[in-house]
Amino acid sequence: MNLAHLLFLLTAAFLAVFAQAAFPVGRMLLGAQIDLLPPLVVYTALSSTLSGVCLVSVWGGLLFDSLSANPLGTSLAPLLLTGVAIYINRELILKDQVFAQAVLGTCAGAAFALISLLILLHLGNRPALGWGTLWQIAVTATGGGVLTPITYRFFGWLHHHLAHGQVTQTSFRPDREIRRGRN
Amino acid sequence: MLKRPHYIALGLAALLTLLVLNLPARATARLKLAIGGLFVPLFGLASSTQQLPASASDLLISRRELLRQNESLRRENQQLKLQSARAVNVERENARLRQIVGWQQQKGWKMKLGSVILREPANWWRTVQIDLGQREGISNNLPVLTTDGFLVGRTASVSLTRCQVVLVGDPNCRVSARVENESRDTGVIGSAGPLESELVELGYLSRNALLKPGQEVVTSGLGGIFPKDIPIGKIVDSHQVEFGFQTLARVRLAANLNALEEVWVLLSN
Numbered sequence: 001m002n003l004a005h006l007l008f009l010l011t012a013a014f015l016a017v018f019a020q021a022a023f024p025v026g027r028m029l030l031g032a033q034i035d036l037l038p039p040l041v042v043y044t045a046l047s048s049t050l051s052g053v054c055l056v057s058v059w060g061g062l063l064f065d066s067l068s069a070n071p072l073g074t075s076l077a078p079l080l081l082t083g084v085a086i087y088i089n090r091e092l093i094l095k096d097q098v099f100a101q102a103v104l105g106t107c108a109g110a111a112f113a114l115i116s117l118l119i120l121l122h123l124g125n126r127p128a129l130g131w132g133t134l135w136q137i138a139v140t141a142t143g144g145g146v147l148t149p150i151t152y153r154f155f156g157w158l159h160h161h162l163a164h165g166q167v168t169q170t171s172f173r174p175d176r177e178i179r180r181g182r183n
Numbered sequence: 184m185l186k187r188p189h190y191i192a193l194g195l196a197a198l199l200t201l202l203v204l205n206l207p208a209r210a211t212a213r214l215k216l217a218i219g220g221l222f223v224p225l226f227g228l229a230s231s232t233q234q235l236p237a238s239a240s241d242l243l244i245s246r247r248e249l250l251r252q253n254e255s256l257r258r259e260n261q262q263l264k265l266q267s268a269r270a271v272n273v274e275r276e277n278a279r280l281r282q283i284v285g286w287q288q289q290k291g292w293k294m295k296l297g298s299v300i301l302r303e304p305a306n307w308w309r310t311v312q313i314d315l316g317q318r319e320g321i322s323n324n325l326p327v328l329t330t331d332g333f334l335v336g337r338t339a340s341v342s343l344t345r346c347q348v349v350l351v352g353d354p355n356c357r358v359s360a361r362v363e364n365e366s367r368d369t370g371v372i373g374s375a376g377p378l379e380s381e382l383v384e385l386g387y388l389s390r391n392a393l394l395k396p397g398q399e400v401v402t403s404g405l406g407g408i409f410p411k412d413i414p415i416g417k418i419v420d421s422h423q424v425e426f427g428f429q430t431l432a433r434v435r436l437a438a439n440l441n442a443l444e445e446v447w448v449l450l451s452n
């Protein structure tokens with residue numbers, strides 16, 4: 001991971017939180033807002049270092065809570081836990097498969113919503129809960145499942161166009177050069 | 184497996200999380216406003232994007248339609264001017280009579296118009312952010328109304344240029360309300376559920392409350408935040424709760440909280 005990649009991720013977290021607050025399309029159409037941060041954390045955990053996961057989780061969580069009625073820090077722990085859990089197991093995950101990305105996004109969306117709720121209740125807050133909360137969690141989870149492969153494709157495209165390409169190994173080997181001439 | 188630098192990064196992040204969660208409420212509020220201030224450059228973008236469909240539809244209105252609307256507004260304006268003049272006279276008369284009888288003078292209110300710039304990103308709360316802040320004289324716990332005069336909520340978390348409005352139906356916005364019936368039953372407005380944004384519950388009503396669907400619900404003036412007689416909504420249905428000791432009613436809000444664009448904030452004189 002280089003600095004440009006990390007900056008892309010932090011900027012994306014900033015814009016994702018703003019978009020979620022400025023354009024509540026999910027809430028109008030489905031009755032529940034789709035969280036954009038869990039897909040971003042899944043992508044970060046699969047493509048970046050652990051420090052990157054920590055930075056994106058802390059930055060995204062603080063920004064999210066600053067625009068929400070959540071107590072500051074409520075969203076930070078769920079994002080961090082989700083990101084670290086995926087990072088630790090990422091060697092076992094077929095991260096280039098769309099199905100794997102969708103499953104991870106779904107789990108991350110659901111985990112983010114559930115852990116946030118648990119923290120809120122633990123802190124003594126009284127959020128609006130009811131049977132509809134199950135629907136809201138289902139929407140968040142499904143949204144995460146749909147958006148994670150899209151996030152993956154978007155960052156792949158961005159990386160391809162804006163970052164330097166990897167230096168590939170040349171096929172030339174001096175020890176196998178045919179020497180022409182005498183002796 | 185994780186290496187040593189990984190443990191350090193993880194430990195720092197966990198420590199920061201615990202620190203932020205355990206900060207005193209005042210420090211948290213300040214930190215929240217400071218971090219939220221990072222979005223200020225984007226607020227203009229949000230409001231102009233939200234106005235884009237309206238401006239696009241404005242371009243399609245014909246001149247004839249505009250002239251018709253202009254004429255209709257002119258007539259309405261004349262009628263409102265007359266009503267306003269009568270209201271001023273009635274207010275003066277009311278004040279004079281109160282002085283004669285020795286009643287306490289009613290508190291006057293100034294109004295500030297604000298635009299909704301952001302909505303709650305989390306699913307469990309009902310709040311919006313408006314573009315009025317300390318600079319415009321806004322403070323915590325001021326009543327907020329729609330442009331039609333229906334109750335929206337109260338202000339909270341006020342920064343220099345914006346403030347949060349906690350909407351009616353949010354668990355943190357409880358309103359003392361009165362039903363406009365013969366017995367003038369009073370109760371407290373609370374949340375009805377996470378998905379029903381247009382409905383709220385009116386609880387703590389007497390078990391003998393004479394409720395009928397369609398009855399008006401207004402603020403009672405108790406509680407110190409909301410002045411009395413602000414329309415909240417209409418009764419939908421009611422049933423007995425707490426082993427028949429209390430009545431709980433569902434109220435359909437008069438304000439469409441999903442389509443808020445501009446709101447009035449009431450400032451006391």
